[in-house]
Amino acid sequence: MATDSVARAPARVEDLTPSSARELVIRARDLRKVYRLGGDVAVHALRGLDLDVVTGEYAAIMGPSGSGKSTLLQILGCLDVPSDGSYLLSGDEVATLDEEGLSTIRNRRIGFVFQAYNLLPRANALDNVALPLLYRGMGLRARRERAREALERVGLADRMDHRPNELSGGQKQRVAIARALAADPDILLADEPTGNLDSQTGQEILTLFDALHGEGRTILIVTHEAEVAEHCERIIRIRDGVVESSEQVTIRRRPLVSGIAET
Ligand SMILES: Nc1ncnc2c1ncn2[C@@H]1O[C@H](COP(=O)(O)OP(=O)(O)O)[C@@H](O)[C@H]1O
Numbered sequence: 001m002a003t004d005s006v007a008r009a010p011a012r013v014e015d016l017t018p019s020s021a022r023e024l025v026i027r028a029r030d031l032r033k034v035y036r037l038g039g040d041v042a043v044h045a046l047r048g049l050d051l052d053v054v055t056g057e058y059a060a061i062m063g064p065s066g067s068g069k070s071t072l073l074q075i076l077g078c079l080d081v082p083s084d085g086s087y088l089l090s091g092d093e094v095a096t097l098d099e100e101g102l103s104t105i106r107n108r109r110i111g112f113v114f115q116a117y118n119l120l121p122r123a124n125a126l127d128n129v130a131l132p133l134l135y136r137g138m139g140l141r142a143r144r145e146r147a148r149e150a151l152e153r154v155g156l157a158d159r160m161d162h163r164p165n166e167l168s169g170g171q172k173q174r175v176a177i178a179r180a181l182a183a184d185p186d187i188l189l190a191d192e193p194t195g196n197l198d199s200q201t202g203q204e205i206l207t208l209f210d211a212l213h214g215e216g217r218t219i220l221i222v223t224h225e226a227e228v229a230e231h232c233e234r235i236i237r238i239r240d241g242v243v244e245s246s247e248q249v250t251i252r253r254r255p256l257v258s259g260i261a262e263t
């Protein structure tokens with residue numbers, strides 16, 4: 001932990017206008033991540049990154065390939081740990097949490113969506129969504145019930161018994177979103193969720209994120225596409241492992257259709 005970054009942290013809160021009235025859910029200071037590749041080779045993926053996200057915010061993270069976007073998202077999602085720096089999640093320093101504290105965050109507070117869906121190929125949609133709930137100690141019946149609700153929520157009521165290879169790309173991503181939603185997380189992190197989809201299907205996925213944001217969830221989406229970023233309230237640009245700029249989106253792109261379209 002870099003003590004200097006912790007020591008200077010309190011002064012930064014005042015910089016947070018105009019949303020200072022809302023509670024900070026993510027507060028990262030001087031985050032660093034070094035990947036050691038053996039020998040003397042080291043990749044500095046994050047180089048002292050500061051980021052504040054308020055509760056209910058809908059933000060896009062953009063930046064060139066290799067700038068550290070995925071590394072940042074994995075650290076924010078507690079899927080990886082920083083080499084140095086401070087990450088406060090709702091005021092708790094994540095580095096001080098034990099494995100149980102971390103798994104509670106991963107299983108309840110934060111939902112993660114990946115570009116490549118990361119579904120289990122042999123399991124049908126229902127089981128893909130229900131399985132992670134096992135780690136919350138839910139019984140089979142409760143898990144299936146919760147999974148069914150989540151799949152209905154993303155418009156896949158009629159695809160529950162389909163395996164991933166029997167689903168379109170957009171449907172697979174909706175299963176992945178249902179899996180993230182089933183735990184009812186207050187934060188959703190998505191790493192290029194529309195990167196493998198055609199633009200029409202990508203729009204449908206975004207409509208879903210728009211609706212989830214409308215319910216008050218905090219959403220961060222890594223994307224290369226301006227059309228995706230313009231759905232969000234804020235665009236955070238990352239370059240060389242630091243935040244290069246952060247701007248509010250003045251004219252947001254609205255959902256093309258209301259509700260969730262079926263593909
Ligand atoms: N597991 C890893 N081991 C070594 N280097 C990595 C690893 N993950 C990412 N990197 C490197 O860290 C840098 C940032 O990667 P990443 O966070 O994936 O960037 P982005 O998502 O913006 O493309 C890149 O130089 C990448 O090659």
Ligand SMILES: [Mg+2]
Nearest residue numbers: 069070071191
């Ligand atoms: Mg990436």
